[in-house]
Ligand SMILES: Nc1nc2c(c(=O)[nH]1)N(C=O)[C@@H](CNc1ccc(C(=O)N[C@@H](CCC(=O)O)C(=O)O)cc1)CN2
């Protein structure tokens with residue numbers, strides 16, 4: 001099989017009987033999309049990052065958001081840096097994820113703040129930086145490995161975003177989860193499980209669109 005041969009949902013390793021089948025089916029697809037993401041040139045990466053910030057700038061979802069959760073890209077993820085700078089320029093509060101003991105919280109990230117290496121070697125704000133409740137974010141710029149047009153999301157496999165935003169459906173005002181992606185990360189279908197939190201919107205180098213109940 002060549003590195004980028006399409007992976008079907010049935011090509012998982014059936015010897016692993018620790019995880020439910022849907023969970024195992026995600027692995028080969030995750031591996032393949034991550035390799036494709038890492039193979040992008042820095043020029044392609046910069047083009048997507050700029051295009052995403054441009055789409056955000058002209059969308060009401062972003063314009064009206066005051067508290068915005070972002071992330072610092074690694075492994076070929078869509079780079080949030082231009083979007084973070086845009087937030088700061090427009091006076092929005094920016095937060096970054098911090099993982100600890102299987103949970104994810106968000107701490108404020110202001111211009112010039114020092115960062116440190118945290119869980120999974122991601123850069124995170126220092127402990128002195130104030131945290132902000134996840135469920136009170138207006139907008140969550142969400143990293144992803146793969147997505148469908150309808151807003152299903154494949155992440156890194158830790159379940160952090162699923163768990164963190166699992167209970168928000170009961171709220172009148174809930175954070176908008178906006179997936180950031182290179183358009184090649186779009187797939188026809190994903191082996192989703194009941195715990196998977198759907199995206200409310202997706203933005204790529206090409207466009208921003210609303211999914212699911214927010215459409
Ligand atoms: N930039 C960035 N920051 C982020 C995330 C992210 O996706 N991107 N996260 C989003 O949640 C959290 C970290 N989540 C992680 C989840 C899993 C693995 C991990 O080690 N995954 C396994 C693959 C598991 C599998 O395929 O089943 C690996 O890489 O070997 C790493 C980080 C918080 N910060």
Ligand SMILES: Nc1ncnc2c1ncn2[C@@H]1O[C@H](COP(=O)(O)OP(=O)(O)OP(=O)(O)O)[C@@H](O)[C@H]1O
Nearest residue numbers: 026154155156157158159160161162163166195196
């Ligand atoms: N709401 C939840 N409650 C309990 N466990 C959960 C919940 N959501 C996800 N999990 C667990 O997290 C694990 C990883 O889930 P999944 O493969 O969907 O992660 P992911 O969305 O790809 O990762 P991430 O959000 O970290 O990028 C699964 O074993 C799943 O059982």
